[in-house]
Amino acid sequence: MYDFVVVGAGPAGSRFARRAAEEGYDVLAFEQGEVGEPLACSGHVSTDIWGFTGENARDELLQNEIVGARFHVGGPGSDAHRFYKREVVSNVIDREGLDRHLAGLARDAGADVREHHTVTAVDQRHDRVAVTVRGPDGTETFEAKMIAGCDGPRSRVRTELDLAEPGELLHGVLGFDSDADATDYVDVHLSAPRFFAWRIPRGDAGVEYGLAAPPGDDVGGRFDDLIDGYGVDLHRRCSGAIPIGPPESVTSHRGFLLGDAAAQTKPFTGGGILYGMTSADHAVREIDPDSPASLAAYERAWRDDLSQEIRLGHWLRRAYSLPEPVQRAGLSALSGEIGVHMDRPSSLFSREHLRKVFS
Template identity: 75%
Template sequence: MYDFVVVGAGPAGSRFSRRAAERRYDVLTLERGTVGEPLACSGHVSTDIWEFAPDGARAELLQNEVYGARFHVGGPGSDDYPFYKREVVSNVIDRVGLDRLLAEAAREAGADLREDHSVTAVDEKRDRVEVTASTPDGTETFEARMVAGCDGPVSRVRSELGLPDPGEKLQGVLAFAEDDDPGDYVDVHLTAPRFFAWRIPRGEAGVEYGLAAPPGSEPSAKALFEEFTAGYDVETVDFCAGMIPVGPAETVTGRRGFLLGDAAAQTKPFTGGGILYGMTAADHAAREIDPERPSTLRDYEDAWRDDLSTEIRLGHWIRRAYSLPESVQHAGLSAFSGEIGVHMDKPTSFFSKEHLRKLLSGS
């Protein structure tokens, strides 16, 4: 019997697998396809990513360094409001490569990571959990003391455990243009209903264009995306789409199971990004959960919420600004644009001494 069966080998799943294996737990990790495929997430991340990645990852994965963002109330060609730092704010990385490096680190730590294993059922028993997966050779059932659902926004584990869905899901779409662009700024357009569209320079790797909107919106997210990229007069390739969960439910733990990452909606409400939040929660899970003591699931629940709930709550307030009247958006962006002291993963940094000092010096 395994200590943990981890379902999903994205950043949160691989991070937890690695940390749990380093603690000498017997870990089986199941990935439904090939690690990193298909791509369904942006590669724009804070520089904190390297604290979670294996040694040498930066040299292998880095595509561009970003110093700030230009915010637009309208589409391409509209006036912009720059927000910037004098040092690097964020990095653009090879997103598929990140997943593969994190998965390999989990394997090296001792996790048994198997690709092409699609989980079809999860059954919580009194003393164990049974996880059934479709494999290249048929169907196989694995027993473990606990199961970790790290299988994305449409989580099979969440459904099988009867855990509540995230508060909201957005439809995200993205694609790439092949232009060489080493630009210092990302562009953010407050044009999508209740969210935004983006343009991210990726150096020699091209340019990423993306957009997210509520599912069922009219026009659709894909139609909005086509209108957005037409405004930039570009042809894109490698179009992909996926759901973005926003707002964790009141619980992400069951009797012998728990959720991590997008499955738990451990994401930033104001950007939809969840790589850092998911891996932060994974570290809490590996530290707090004893697979032989189901009561420790409560310790995990408390730990990750103590760490991230304030950031998530403030992130919801930031997102509300996306739906303000355009005149108010113009006024607010004009008032606050310029040099900043904000961390892209931490809304609480808006109230930091560094940021307040930047605001006052620019006034």
């Protein structure tokens, strides 16, 4: 019997599998397809990402360095309000490569990571979980003391464990232009209902364009308008769901959720790579697979760390729906040098940021 079965080998799942294996646990992880595919997530992350990777990862994965953002109330060509730091504030990375890198670290630590395996059922019992999986050699059932659901916004594990859905699922669309662009600003357009659109230069890898909004708000049409406004031809498109708002509980008797499955994401950007891996570290520290009661400690730990940031992120997101004159006035008043951390909305109230705003 395994200590943990991990479903999903994205950043949160691979991080948990690696750290649990390093602690001496017997870990089996399943990925439905190939690790890193299909792409459905932006590659714009804070520089904290390198604290979760292995040696030389930066040389392998870094595509561009970003120092600031231009905020637009309208679409391409509209007036921009610049926010910046004097040093690098974020990185653009090979997003698919990140998944492969993290899964490789999990394997190196001793976790058994299997691709092309789809979980079809989870039977949660008093002393174990039985996980039914369809793989290249047919259907098998594996037993473990606990199961980690790291299988994305439409998590099968979450459904099987009868846990609540995220508060909201946004519809996100990504597109990629192959023309190189090594400039150091991203563009953010507050033109999508209740969310935003973006343009991210990826160095020699080209440019990423994206837009997210609640389903039913013509996300595809609005994305086409964004691309037409920039006058580019895309060589690749993809889409996916973005979970916003964690449910009241992400644990059951012998199961727990991580990453997008738990909606451990930033409400104001939809990003969840760092939050998911941070929560994975909490899970490894707190969960004892022989003690279901330890799941409560994980629930407390990740919420103590991230709930304030998520709550403040919801407040920031409300600004996306303010009347345009109010948005313009606010952006004009606050633009300039900043001292915030892109993963921590609480840094808006930091001494560093307030000093820069009022200097």
